[in-house]
Amino acid sequence: MKTALKLLCVVALASLWGGCGIDWFPAVTQSPNTPNGFTFTSKIGVPVQGNISSNAIVVSGFANNSTAASLSVSSGSAFSVNGVRATGLTGTVKNNDTVKVIQTAASQLGTTQVTNINIGTRPGTFTTVTQTINTPIFTQTTVQPSPSFTQITTGPLTALDPGHTIKMSGPGTFFSVTDASNNNVIAFTSSAATFNVSNLASHHLLLQIPTGATGTTSLTVDATTYVIENTSPFGVTTLPQ
Incomplete structure (x- = not known):
């Protein structure tokens, strides 16, 4: 009997609070143009002027799986979507697409090179640092x-x-x-x-x-x-x- 009364009180209070305009479980709104965050891991000690590929990231977070958002990288770099041949031209991606960045490393030893990438409205970077000696022969x-x-x-x-x-x-x-x-x-x-x-x-x-x-x-x-x-x-x- 006491348990039933407690349950009735909880239901009554929940109804009362709900009537006060309190939203206890607000809906999560996904953006049509902004994906979830992503990270391209920096690579240290890469060959001078080497063509360096980043790790692959999986695009997620768009409101609709059919949403095609823009994808671009800074001049001199390229990207590959789902393993397709890399390009530096602006393209599009959707949820569940995989993306890699391909960068030409710096021409001098111990030098940092940063590629800027934009997926929809979210920016990111891929960074490399060249080796400290030329590759020995x-x-x-x-x-x-x-x-x-x-x-x-x-x-x-x-x-x-x-x-x-x-x-x-x-x-x-x-x-x-x-x-x-x-x-x-x-x-x-x-x-x-x-x-x-x-x-x-x-x-x-x-x-x-x-x-x-x-x-x-x-x-x-x-x-x-x-x-x-x-x-x-x-x-x-x-x-x-």
Whole structure:
């Protein structure tokens, strides 16, 4: 009996408050031209003047799934919708479309490039920062340290100094930085260690790879990882952070 009376009181109060014009559950109004927020993750350590693709975002939040809102990017960049070939021309998107930004990175080391993108009335950005050394090119040296190792080295590096952190991942592999003026080895470091060096400009990177090793060695300089083939021609793939 008491429970029934309590329920009646709650119903009565709710009716009274409703009559006072209080909207307890206001409707969520979606905009015809403004989607939900979106984020393109910044990429750090990308190749100089590389064509860099952003992560894909899914468009949502338009009032109607058939709404086609405008999509544009700043000059020099492009976008791709649902995997279709990228374009820099203004286009349209709807709810559930996927969007990627394609940007040409800056032409100098350690430089930030920002692409502005507008989906409907909502703005966003995609940002890249270029690597701190030019992508190294390795060749095998004529003098080997021992039959147990293959030694490869770069030419003089172009680098944004000062201050670099180098780390390598490769079983049994060693790396060093050598002085370009006299080829003296500054330091050899095992693959388990991190090496801090002030200057890399005009110096060399030198690797000693176990003879017969296959697969790859990863050499990380600051925010960029260079994946090096352990066999000739020692190709390099650049991976940003």
